[in-house]
Amino acid sequence: MAELAYALSEAPRFDAAFRAAFAELLAWRRDVRHFRTGEAPDEGMLAELMDLAALAPSVGNCQPTRFVRVDDEGRRALIRANFEAANRQALMAYIGERAQLYAKLKLAGLRDAPIHLAVFCDEATEQGHGLGVRTMPETRRYSTACALYTFWLAARARGLGVGWVSILDPQTIAETLDVPRSWALIGYLCVGWPREQHLIPELERAGWQAREPHPVLRR
Secondary structure, three states: OHHHHHHOOOOOOOOHHHHHHHHHHHHHOOEOOOEOOOOOOOHHHHHHHHHHHOOOOOHHHOOOEEEEEOOOHHHHHHHHHHHHHHHHHHHOOOOHHHHHHHHHOOOOOOOOOOEEEEEEEEOOOOOOOOOOOOOOOOHHHHHHHHHHHHHHHHHHHOOOEEEEEOOOOHHHHHHHHOOOOOEEEEEEEEEEOEOOOOOOOHHHHOOOOOOOOOOOOOO
16 A cells, blocks of 8 residues: 555545545444354454554554554453443433433444443653654544544445444543553443444434534634
């Protein structure tokens, strides 16, 4: 891929068919919580997805993203307990019909997903030599979010489903996975083959929140 990029005399042209397919990919990118059990993607595909995630933009080219694959069942059990405790706390923030609806939502595929990936941002990385982060250090975390989303889209293009779990206590996750203190949890991903295919987001189908267009302000 790098050799091809250096050999081209001009940027590649993405035709209308590619742009339409890309728009379709964005529309079909789902937060998957229902996975087929016992069917894991092969290691070659996962390695390819990691290579593509490394192409995501990062501030100062610092590439602060750190993927931690969680295979140990004991650690997975602790993470499920972490989620269940955080989910109970979250439920207490709602009342009435909204609380009843929240209690019915399936908000993670932690039990079914064959692949678990914790995604961290290394906030002490020396890569990039501090370029672009002196006034906005949070851009390192934004860079990791870009890598996470690149992985997500690449997975969806191959038929894989990804679920982003955020109802977690991040400090406890870091302790469970024994990572350096400078690593900040950005997301916990459940990855596998989806059991269902839906164009409409699950939260919209459940009546929680419809998708709205982004407002654009002019100044």
